[in-house]
Amino acid sequence: MTIALALIASVSAEKVQTPVPIGVALAQTSNTALLGQEQVIGARLAEKHINAHGGIGGTPIKLVFQDAAGDENSAINAFQNLITKSNVVGIVGPTLSQQAFAADPIAERARVPVLGPSNTAKGIPQIGDYVARVSAPIAVVAPNAVRQAMKLDPKIKKAAVLYAQNDAFSVSETEAFQKAAKDQGISVATVQKFQTTDTDFTTQVTAVLNADVDLVILSGLAADGGNLVKQLRQLGYKGLIVGGNGLNTSNIFPVCQKYCDGVIIAQAYSPAQPSAANQLFVKEYRAQYKKDPPQFAAQAYAGVQVMTDALRVLDRKKKLAQWDLDELRAALNKQILAGKYNTPLGELRFDKEGEILQKDFYVAQIRMKDAKTGTFVFLK
Ligand code: 1QQ
CATH class of the missing domain: 3.40.50.2300 (Response regulator)
Structure with a gap:
């Protein structure tokens, strides 16, 4: 029985598609979209930037969006669709820790790497081996x-x-x-x-x-x-x-x-962070949105970038299209944790559990000009 199942599994192994599909499961609807909207913008900017710079060894990436809304079931469904229907190599998402505790175990069981772009509760990286985050712990x-x-x-x-x-x-x-x-x-x-x-x-x-x-x-x-x-x-x-x-x-x-x-x-982010990676991100964001990028956009951008940087390392060993999907997902998970990344959040890496190691933190204060318009002013 076990042998038969193993045979079926190996016979049905999928190859990695091109463009390389990366899953994005964020809140595009519900009240949580007030937070998710900025993440979608950040992820799309990363995709645009990466593909304008040659993608992964000449192969573009393709973000596959599934609305994870603001509840657990929507996040679970989004993850399942991305993993089984869209054959993504990894997932950036979901928006809330509350959803991550429900949906990340789905990815863990399927051995699909997850990068939490805004999951800051205690215990997120400990959900499993395939779960890491680019969002610093709230503690x-x-x-x-x-x-x-x-x-x-x-x-x-x-x-x-x-x-x-x-x-x-x-x-x-x-x-x-x-x-x-x-x-x-x-x-x-x-x-x-x-x-x-x-x-x-x-x-x-x-x-x-x-x-x-x-x-x-x-x-x-x-x-x-x-x-x-x-x-x-x-x-x-x-x-x-x-x-x-x-x-x-x-x-x-x-x-x-x-x-x-x-x-x-x-x-966990400042537009003033001096790294070259951030200054480029700020420039591209400002050109399109006429204001400074917010934290959630920067973190989602970093999530897509980390996944892509790790994929580039693997692509240099063997072109991605030649990998079996399961094999690549497992290798990608290892490579994410092994790498060092120059992102808009500054230089970052991960500990062995998938916890982000990030250096710089800030505090801002809201200043309203009138009832509708305001800004986040960074404090010293
Ligand atoms: C979490 C958060 C949210 C407030 C981010 C959108 O930090 O759920 O962990």
């Missing part, structure tokens, strides 16, 4: 925002912490935030929970106001997070607000409008 990124808040207002003593309890990333981030607050000598006066699907935060905001705090630290996603910021200000909260990675997009501007002003958010 490393988030504390920078609390330190920066203390720098802006050294008199901060008491914080209120809020988080979305139905989202794995938010649960992970609030843990990092609460530890960072204590490390800075800030006491956590109240911890309020909500759901990413909530729209009315009166209960939580009332508790924050009653606690009389001088800092609010908020972990949620873009729509809920933006609404929370707005309702905090409308109901009279005047102190500093630190927002987490789920608010890290100008797509929250239409949600919290002028009330977005002043929100402090830690960054």
Whole structure:
């Protein structure tokens, strides 16, 4: 039986297609698209750049997009389609850690390498051997925002912490935030929970106001997070607000409008990162979008680039079209972890579990010009 199955498996082995298909499973619909939209832009820019520079040894790459929306089932379906129908060599995605914990095991079982472009919760690389991430763990990124808040207002003593309890990333981030607050000598006066699907935060905001705090630290996603910021200000909260990675997009501007002003958010990317790879990315992004690239675009770009750089190494050993697909997927996974990459995030590599090793982190503060337009201003 086992021998028969093994024979079938080897007989049915697929060859690698050209152009080389790389799967991209990001949120193109749902509220999570507020975050996913910037990732799609970043991935497409990478594809354009790579193919304009000769692809992989003369063979172009082709990104195959499957909408992973904002829930677990959509991410699972997207992964399955990419793996079994589109025969991709690897996958960049999904958008949320909450989805990664559900969908990455599908890729792990199929032995298809995954690069998480924005999966920052604790435990992502440990999902399996085929799972790595180009998004630095939130435990490393988030504390920078609390330190920066203390720098802006050294008199901060008491914080209120809020988080979305139905989202794995938010649960992970609030843990990092609460530890960072204590490390800075800030006491956590109240911890309020909500759901990413909530729209009315009166209960939580009332508790924050009653606690009389001088800092609010908020972990949620873009729509809920933006609404929370707005309702905090409308109901009279005047102190500093630190927002987490789920608010890290100008797509929250239409949600919290002028009330977005002043929100402090830690960054795993800066347009000012001096590497040649980044300056080229910034130039190409600016030419097309007339503004600086945001973190989620840079990380998705880095994901596609890392996969392509690793494929180039393998292509030099044997042209990709001559590999069996299963064999290439396994070799690609090893090569991703072995390489060193010059990306818009700076120079990066991975530890043996697939955790990103990245050097530079930043903090930005939202500055609104009016109700609609604003920018992320990087703080020193
Ligand atoms: C995660 C995140 C999200 C907020 C990124 C879109 O960091 O789910 O891990």
